[in-house]
Amino acid sequence: MISGAEIVIRCLQEEKVDYVFGYPGGAVLHIYDELFKQDKVKHVLVRHEQAAVHAADGLARSTHKVGVALVTSGPGATNAVTGIATAYMDSIPMVIISGQVPSYYIGQDAFQECDTVGITRPCVKHNFLIKDVRDIAMTMKKAFFIANTGRPGPVVVDIPKDITAAKCKFDYPKDVQMRSYNPVVKGHLGQIKKAVQLLLGARRPMIYTGGGVILSNAAELLTTLTRRLGFPITNTLMGLGAYPATDPQFLGMPGMHGTLEANMAMQHCDVLLAIGARFDDRVIGNPENFASLPRKIIHVDIDPSSISKRVRVDVPIVGNVPDVLAEMIKLIEAEQGKIEIGDWWKEIEGWRSKRCMRYKPKKDIIMPQYVIEKLYEITGGNAIITSDVGQHQMWAAQYYKFDQPRRWLNSGGLGTMGVGLPYAMGAALANPDLQVACVTGEGSIQMCIQELSTAKQFRLPIKIINLNNRYLGMVRQWQEMFHGSRYAESYMDSLPDFVKLAEAYGHVGIRVERPEEVEGALKKAFIEHKDDLVFLDILTDREANVFPMVAAGKGLSDMILAEDL
Amino acid sequence: MRHIISILLENEAGALSRVAGLFSARGYNIETLTVAPTEDNSLSRLTIVTSGSDEVIEQITKQLNKLIDVIKVVDLSEAAHIERELMLIKVRATGKDREEMKRMAEIFRGRIIDVTDSTYVIELTGSGPKLDAFIQAIDAGLILETVRTGVSGIGSGDRILKV
Ligand SMILES: Cc1ncc(C[n+]2csc(CCOP(=O)(O)OP(=O)(O)O)c2C)c(N)n1
Numbered sequence: 001m002i003s004g005a006e007i008v009i010r011c012l013q014e015e016k017v018d019y020v021f022g023y024p025g026g027a028v029l030h031i032y033d034e035l036f037k038q039d040k041v042k043h044v045l046v047r048h049e050q051a052a053v054h055a056a057d058g059l060a061r062s063t064h065k066v067g068v069a070l071v072t073s074g075p076g077a078t079n080a081v082t083g084i085a086t087a088y089m090d091s092i093p094m095v096i097i098s099g100q101v102p103s104y105y106i107g108q109d110a111f112q113e114c115d116t117v118g119i120t121r122p123c124v125k126h127n128f129l130i131k132d133v134r135d136i137a138m139t140m141k142k143a144f145f146i147a148n149t150g151r152p153g154p155v156v157v158d159i160p161k162d163i164t165a166a167k168c169k170f171d172y173p174k175d176v177q178m179r180s181y182n183p184v185v186k187g188h189l190g191q192i193k194k195a196v197q198l199l200l201g202a203r204r205p206m207i208y209t210g211g212g213v214i215l216s217n218a219a220e221l222l223t224t225l226t227r228r229l230g231f232p233i234t235n236t237l238m239g240l241g242a243y244p245a246t247d248p249q250f251l252g253m254p255g256m257h258g259t260l261e262a263n264m265a266m267q268h269c270d271v272l273l274a275i276g277a278r279f280d281d282r283v284i285g286n287p288e289n290f291a292s293l294p295r296k297i298i299h300v301d302i303d304p305s306s307i308s309k310r311v312r313v314d315v316p317i318v319g320n321v322p323d324v325l326a327e328m329i330k331l332i333e334a335e336q337g338k339i340e341i342g343d344w345w346k347e348i349e350g351w352r353s354k355r356c357m358r359y360k361p362k363k364d365i366i367m368p369q370y371v372i373e374k375l376y377e378i379t380g381g382n383a384i385i386t387s388d389v390g391q392h393q394m395w396a397a398q399y400y401k402f403d404q405p406r407r408w409l410n411s412g413g414l415g416t417m418g419v420g421l422p423y424a425m426g427a428a429l430a431n432p433d434l435q436v437a438c439v440t441g442e443g444s445i446q447m448c449i450q451e452l453s454t455a456k457q458f459r460l461p462i463k464i465i466n467l468n469n470r471y472l473g474m475v476r477q478w479q480e481m482f483h484g485s486r487y488a489e490s491y492m493d494s495l496p497d498f499v500k501l502a503e504a505y506g507h508v509g510i511r512v513e514r515p516e517e518v519e520g521a522l523k524k525a526f527i528e529h530k531d532d533l534v535f536l537d538i539l540t541d542r543e544a545n546v547f548p549m550v551a552a553g554k555g556l557s558d559m560i561l562a563e564d565l
Numbered sequence: 566m567r568h569i570i571s572i573l574l575e576n577e578a579g580a581l582s583r584v585a586g587l588f589s590a591r592g593y594n595i596e597t598l599t600v601a602p603t604e605d606n607s608l609s610r611l612t613i614v615t616s617g618s619d620e621v622i623e624q625i626t627k628q629l630n631k632l633i634d635v636i637k638v639v640d641l642s643e644a645a646h647i648e649r650e651l652m653l654i655k656v657r658a659t660g661k662d663r664e665e666m667k668r669m670a671e672i673f674r675g676r677i678i679d680v681t682d683s684t685y686v687i688e689l690t691g692s693g694p695k696l697d698a699f700i701q702a703i704d705a706g707l708i709l710e711t712v713r714t715g716v717s718g719i720g721s722g723d724r725i726l727k728v
Contacts, residue, residue, distance in 0.1 A: 117579060122590050126633040129578070146633060179728055180575055180636040305627035308620070 004133040005030035005164040011140035021052040025072025027099025030164040047450035051422040053083020058426025067094040074112030085123035089413025093152035103160040125153030133166035150183030151303040187319030195298040206269035211238030212276015219405040221325040234262040238412040241402035255283040260356040263556040289555030368540040372399035383435040386423035388444030391473035396439040418447030428460040437463040452505040502535035512538040569641040572611040580634040597715030645721040655710040
């Protein structure tokens with residue numbers, strides 16, 4: 001007989017969990033006691049529970065493992081909610097263990113009691129409140145199973161303190177059967193055949209893929225299929241790296257800040273193959289406008305509810321993306337004929353020749369786009385790049401050319417400022433051989449700045465690229481464009497001296513003020529200070545805007561290009 | 566369009582609030598909702614009456630299916646089915662209204678199950694619209710109280726919703 005707390009840890013060991021990100025408190029003391037007594041599962045003490053969940057999420061995004069976080073009851077759990085909702089919106093596999101007040105106190109407004117299961121219900125794939133020590137093992141097994149199968153997502157396991165003290169026999173179940181959850185789906189062969197016929201007959205085809213391709217590790221199959229077909233392809237913000245960005249078939253990112261060629265091809269294609277993507281409003285713009293053009297849509301997704309949610313689909317294929325892609329490749333390989341889409345490519349090259357991503361350098365002022373281009377060069381395009389939310393996020397997505405999956409981590413769905421540094425922590429721990437950089441803004445970085453302390457404790461050599469424009473830039477851009485340049489509260493006053501701040505936490509801080517200093521500073525950070533956390537505070541053009549842009553609610557072809565070109 | 570959606574659900578704490586929460590979070594409407602365990606105590610059967618365009622109903626069934634505690638979902642209104650709802654309605658019954666009320670109850674095959682010298686409680690079973698019709702048919706000023714269970718539904722003949 002062992003305690004519930006020990007069972008929890010044994011379950012984590014069985015699931016081969018390397019790192020748990022957490023923060024202790026009364027309700028989880030028994031669990032921490034058991035963590036202390038072993039060394040298989042390593043604990044990373046963050047400085048705020050939100051960061052625990054983000055860091056575990058960053059680990060999951062960069063590796064395909066389930067991210068695990070551990071928080072106490074009440075404020076520990078409520079602090080974790082932003083992290084959970086962020087993971088939920090991007091379908092990230094996670095298990096979050098929260099302590100709860102003793103079961104016999106539940107409902108009595110006990111000290112640090114909150115209805116964790118109730119609060120998290122709308123932002124988890126599933127959650128559990130354990131009421132019996134004998135249920136812990138099976139519940140943990142189910143939690144990992146649910147989190148990492150089908151359309152992945154976070155699962156919360158809430159465990160009252162008395163249950164972690166109670167004892168029983170431990171037996172980790174080999175597998176789980178749930179009559180209400182059977183996630184493995186092979187695509188319907190008839191539908192796949194129909195899709196292939198449509199693709200082969202297309203004159204103006206387009207491939208559009210999202211986070212689902214990354215999550216299901218289908219990037220290689222996608223590349224094979226796309227090369228074989230010779231079709232143009234776009235990856236969404238969540239899908240960057242699924243297809244090599246340096247390949248000529250890649251048209252860049254679609255959507256609100258997508259390229260002209262990607263958006264025009266999305267609009268004007270005759271057959272659209274959508275894979276693991278959800279026709280998000282930031283991607284297709286106004287759905288009525290999008291639907292008003294005649295094109296046949298094939299949609300491959302593991303989640304039936306993603307299909308025909310915002311846009312009517314002609315050939316729905318519910319299935320695990322790699323299985324469906326493998327089947328498609330088999331069918332296409334058997335075909336002899338060559339697909340003639342030369343005219344379509346000519347049209348696309350016409351759009352491409354507009355070079356919508358050009359920007360005007362300034363002599364004395366650092367352009368943010370330039371920083372990302374240099375970052376790309378100096379890291380050889382191989383780093384894991386995390387970002388926060390705002391203009392810097394869009395510039396990173398636009399100018400860092402991701403050739404591999406799981407190298408670009410950002411909060412796409414919820415758009416959570418503050419994820420950048422904790423994502424980088426999770427990624428750095430799980431990928432010690434890769435360079436990790438966090439592209440952020442002076443607004444976002446302050447939302448989880450306390451994690452500089454965690455990064456010190458665990459010696460994480462993250463490079464923070466702070467594109468410091470002294471504005472909440474993305475907010476300011478919208479105010480400039482849609483609110484008569486009234487910059488209501490988008491100005492960042494009383495900024496800390498980030499160099500000194502970094503040094504106070506024991507890191508290296510470097511301020512960069514002139515364009516000609518950028519390259520040297522990046523080299524210093526990545527080469528000279530390879531093993532240190534370096535905070536590069538880069539003063540960038542204050543009022544640079546992100547272009548191209550499709551205003552909210554507008555059609556995709558209604559693009560605003562950089563005005564001063 | 567009005568739809569009757571039937572759900573087989575794990576009979577577990579919180580399962581009902583997952584369903585109810587889904588409807589409010591996604592802005593779907595619930596006209597009625599009934600729930601009780603089935604002959605197998607580990608299962609609950611839920612009937613929800615809702616309305617919406619075909620697209621909305623399609624999303625509702627897909628989203629319900631995504632809930633881990635949901636085992637099966639059918640839209641009963643897609644094919645032959647039977648629906649029943651129970652209503653208890655307390656009416657003022659004095660003077661000539663006493664006879665009239667009794668007659669109306671008979672026409673609608675209701676039963677008077679509680680009688681005082683000034684009130685009746687009428688029990689009425691039928692489809693939701695039939696109960697609506699009864700309320701329409703009687704003098705609104707005489708209605709003191711109504712309690713409705715919400716609709717329960719079942720497929721007809723071989724249409725069986727089981728694990
Ligand atoms: C937690 C949170 N609060 C508010 C917002 C709204 N928001 C989106 S972008 C942005 C500005 C971000 O400023 P900064 O981090 O300095 O980046 P910049 O846009 O200047 O590159 C804000 C406030 C958000 N996305 N997340």
